[in-house]
Amino acid sequence: MSEGALPKEDAVLRVDDLQKSFGGLAATDHATFAVERGTITGLIGPNGAGKSTLFNLISGFYEPDGGTVEVNGTDVTGLEPYEVADHGLIRTFQTPRKLEGMTVREAMLVGPRNQPGESFVKLFATPGAVAESESTNLAEAERILEEFEIDHLAAQPATDISGGQMKLVELARAMLAEPEVLLLDEPVAGVNPTLAKKLKDQIRRLNEQGTTFLLIEHDMEFVMDLADPIVVLDQGSVLTEGTPEGVRSDDRVIDAYLGGGT
């Protein structure tokens, strides 16, 4: 139905004919698209178009009724979220809950995947290796915090920073997990313009360094400026896909946003 279904040579994420319904209502209706390596792909659509459901299906939080999800050429359909993450797909949440009793630095250190210190046995069998990885991770966390220009927050309780700062920390932490493709769920929702600009710059910088992004965002200005290509979702399926200019001038997109649907 949409030209976006054409196979792409170097797709880091491939969604094929994905379906999910809740109580008979199709939330995701044969959605097909791919995210090419090295892009910042935007995922937009009117309220209730099924963007969040799609994210949950891709990242393993929901099990699809049909269709497949491939990350780096590996079929990850039906895997647990942690297994999907192990294939290099990391996601963030629209409204991150604050980590109680942790400093920002500690919250950052949850990011790195498969730390030796996450094995209870290794804590006592090989404490040296645990300490080594912990100090590497700590140094890396502080480096990334500096790059994000939020290193002054490191010792703050994670519960005390603003929502916008939390979004920055979330992005910074996700980078510690070394994602090949990073799914951002409304990265600038409720974030003030200054911080939003900062987030945009960071996403662009990380993209230039090789991270692929797929992001949901309601702020059209933000997404049109940052993302290319853009995938438009309506009523659970891909309506169209293309450059920001192409999407902007597409009548079907305008209809969808005006509530006309089909």
Add this chain to the structure above:
Amino acid sequence: MTVLGYLANGLVFSSIIVLGSIGLSLVYSIADFANFAHGDTMTVGAYAALVTFGAVGGLGGAVLGLPYGFFLALVVGIAVAAVVAVGTEKLVYEPLDIDSIGLLITSIGIAFIYRAVIQIRFGSDFTRYGIQPLRPIEALVPYGVRVTLHDVAIVGSAVVLVAGLHVLLQYTDLGRKMRAMADNPDLARVSGIRTKRVKLWTWVIGAGLAGAGGVFLGLFNQLSPRMGFNLLLVIFAAVILGGIGSVYGAMAGGFLIGMINQLTPFFSGVVDSLPIWPGWLNAALESLVSIEYANAIAFVIMVAVLLVRPNGIAGEGAT
């Protein structure tokens, strides 16, 4: 006893469980936490009735082997349970600034306070209302059914209360709002329902029914400070079986759990007579399906339901 006899006992016990489970389910969905003090609210009702009946006496006549005074005591038991629950809501739960898990833990403290006060005042021994126990109804004994007029009164009163609740839920404004809130609290809030007021009425109705259940439990067995807490898990099992938030589900769940509980000796007889192979399995089943494990069976059913259908047997399957 015959199957019919066990079914009759099950019906009586179910009536009590249903009265308890409706309130627990309503509070679970509308006040949004698992209220571990619900069993002890039943105890409060029972002891309030004990005191009232002791004070007013029989008041002349009797219905179904129960003196008029007992029905007055029943009303007082319902009222006291409701007042205590509303007072607790106003004094303790409402001012708290914590999530539903915090409320759950708080309710355990409340349960202990209710029970401790009763135990300090009345001691920990079993006691009874000063009502002469009746002999089983003669006409039914040949069928293996040994129920007394008191049991008939319990079932009858429970039916009246449940029917009253049904009318309230279906035909009054408050009832519609309660159902809306139980169904989807967030939606109810944005659609302009004064949730605080509905919540308060939920406590009144839920605790009142629990109080009635407690009074009948005291008549069915005996009174003791632990009577309600001991029944709490069975009631939770009923609520979960019926699906949290569904009043009619709670009725169905309470009915089923009460029946299963009282039918355990019958099942035990069935297991004994079945040729189960291998022998060790037979022995294990024979020892586990017995009256001592009647409650345990309910808990295991509850855990199984939680695993397979967290929304209850009638609710939508888990995703």
Add this chain to the structure above:
Amino acid sequence: MSLLSDPEAAIADLSRPEKWVLGVSAAFALFLLAALLTGALGPTYFLFLVGLAGMYALLSFGLNAQWGYTGLINFSVAAFFGIGAYGSALMTADSSPIAGGFNPLVGLVVALVLAFVLALLIGIPTLRLRADYLAIASLGLAEVVRLIVLNERWLTNGSAGVRGIPSFFEGWPVLSTFPETMPGLRLVVIPGSPILLETSFWRASLNVLLVLAFAGATFLVLRRAHQSPWGRVLRTIRSDEDLARALGKNTYSFKMQSFVLGSLIMALAGVFYTHLNLYVGPGDLDPITTFYAWVAVILGGSGSNRGALFGGIVIVTIREGTRFLNDVALPIDPAPLRLLLIGVVIVAVMRYRPQGILPPQRELIWPSAVDDAGSDPPASGVREQKGGGDDE
């Protein structure tokens, strides 16, 4: 260490609740000392109380590893305590209906294995459930365990319980005969009321030694685990399980590990209780034990090991204080009074200080890593921030 070299600075560094707890503890210790010296408190009974406090501290450590770290609402503490107690009692006691007569070390191992198996049996179905369902289900399954212990007489002696349990050190060189070989001592601090230290005293001091060993080892293990990346994943799960999953953590496995670890510690408390009390019965599986542990943990501060220790001492004070009160002052049955106090403490903590009296405050990062990374020592990070605003 710093407390000894520079006590004033060390005390000034404490937060207000810490000072408060320190003050009350010191006053309480002085009170006990005075009672001991005047002979009002028998030294053997005192050691029994210390043992009991250690036991509740162990139970609280166990629950803390589940609820405090990971947020698992386990209402089956009594079942694990009971399985530990029964496991060791049935292996070692003369009156055991099954095995009996084994060395207490065998009992210890068997108890821990049983607790491990029970933790898997309860954990596998319940740890995928929502937090409040876990509470209900675990309370129900604990009741199933209690009913089995009560009714399966061929296995447990049923309501009669198990008697004839040896001391933990039976069969050990030196220690097994230590209480008998020690001479009886007679100390006179205040003329007219001598303090007698006899065999029972030495036996009780061995028990204290045992519980100190159990609790000390547990504390060290927990401290390392808590400040490790492992502990950090658990703390993330407590606040936001979905976040942990999205970051590639197998949360079900972590929850299971946390549950098993806590359950083993609770069983350890049960093993100690067996050899302290020398009798176990089905009453020891009463749900009240579960809620004693809960009060200790939420009062001390969920997630805080020292808080759990403090909570354990408070529980013993409530338990024995009500008995004492009944003996000397008010003729109130101690059982409901305890229940009342427990209830009031739960409600008061949730109302006025839901984070507990001694919440964990220090930043938890593997200690040597902080030095290696050469960053500013974060040990004071949260404390400084909290110092001003958080003390109410």
